Amino acid sequence: MSVVITEGLQRHVITLRDVQAAAAKALSAMPNLDILIWKDEYSLHKGLFEKIVRCSARHFELDGVVIDDAWSLAPPLTPSTWPLRSLKLDVFLAKYGYERSKLEGEARTHAITVFFSTLFRPCSSTLESLIWSDSEGIEDDDVLLSIGETAMVFPRLKYLRLQWIKLDSVAISSFLGAPLKSLELDEIVLPSRSISNCEPLRDLEDFTVSHPPKNRSACRRIAKFISKQTGLRKLYLQETFEGTKYLDDIILPTLTSYDFGNLASLHLVWGKIRIPGKSLQMIARLGSLEQLSLSAGRPCDGRYFWEIDHNRIRHHLSPLQRLTKLAFSHDVYPCVNGTPQSACYYPYHLRPKPVEEATVELLTRFERKHRNRMLHQAEKYAVIFPKLEWMFCGQRPMGFIRTPGRQDGLPKAVLLSKERDEHYTYRETIFRGSRLYGYPRKSTEE
Known part of the structure; x- marks a missing residue:
């Protein structure tokens, strides 16, 4: 009760x-x-x-x-x-x-x-x-x-x-x-030397930095703390567009310099318009990953937009053969109407009111084309990653059907939602964990 x-x-x-x-x-x-x-x-x-x-x-x-x-x-x-x-x-x-x-x-x-x-x-x-x-x-x-x-x-x-x-x-x-087992800190407590100088936490599985640090010294302390927690299974880090950039030259080199053989989940958000190829290559060296979430982009009208290159990402991340879940957020694509600004890619409202019949038809056509484009991209990823079960891109969650009798022998992507949505809460549950936001279940020891 x-x-x-x-x-x-x-x-x-x-x-x-x-x-x-x-x-x-x-x-x-x-x-x-x-x-x-x-x-x-x-x-x-x-x-x-x-x-x-x-x-x-x-x-x-x-x-x-x-x-x-x-x-x-x-x-x-x-x-x-x-x-x-x-x-x-x-x-x-x-x-x-x-x-x-x-x-x-x-x-x-x-x-x-x-x-x-x-x-x-x-x-x-x-x-x-x-x-x-x-x-x-x-x-x-x-x-x-x-x-x-x-x-x-x-x-x-x-x-x-x-x-x-x-x-x-x-x-x-x-x-x-x-x-x-699960620890979430922010920029206020992270600068403390008691954090970076602590002994390894032998039971720690999940580590989240909820708010990015503002200076590089705090970033280095984060890396020092992470370097001691080689038993981590889940890591959740992010930058802001105007904040300190620390993923490329501090965090990822740390992850590839130590043995993080248990790391199964990684969520990274870049505070710039693209993810460097060198960083993707470092991620690809984390062969234990089973789920990966990537995001980047520049702000526009209160939103962030990342002009994603799926071919480039597939090329660099192909060694991650254990992946079962893959997510991209803030991703945008060349506009259907030829507008060069990718920030205009997604309509702000799927069904604005009042609308003319021609506008409804235009939006319906956009959604259909976007849906097919995402399904096509997802199927390409499923070929590269044979264990892939779930994918999120273009604001669409998708699953896969692998039918041995299919004519081309390729996995078929299927939509898991009727409309586009960020599905923020669900993605947070997957990549960040939910135990801190609810109440622990009854202990089996009681």
């Missing part, structure tokens, strides 16, 4: 308190409650939090929650143990509390540390998944969030995502000391 609690604008604070109290009382009457998502625009007071943490939920989300003070979450406010299995955390002090601590000459991290250290301690032994972000954002580079002065042990933590949050070395070391 799961509950989502969201409070909108209220006319009076008293009314809001009544609503919060009623919600907390309702939680105590739900013995089978498993998932609790608390999203509230108003500050969470100490008495209410005491009731929340005592409910039966094992998967807990505090979504943009403001606390009125950095209370200590110790008995009797909270139980000595809090058997959470997953926690999604986006919590910050109320503005007035932050301003008061500044006037008193305190660093904000000192105030909030009391809350975080006592929050993690009672659930550290059972926590399996943690997403920790700071939507408020910390502008002062010298201010770090902490979980306390001494390291904590997280013996079951396997899925960790840190976003928009600056942590001190104690917090980072505590989390990296866990038996992590």
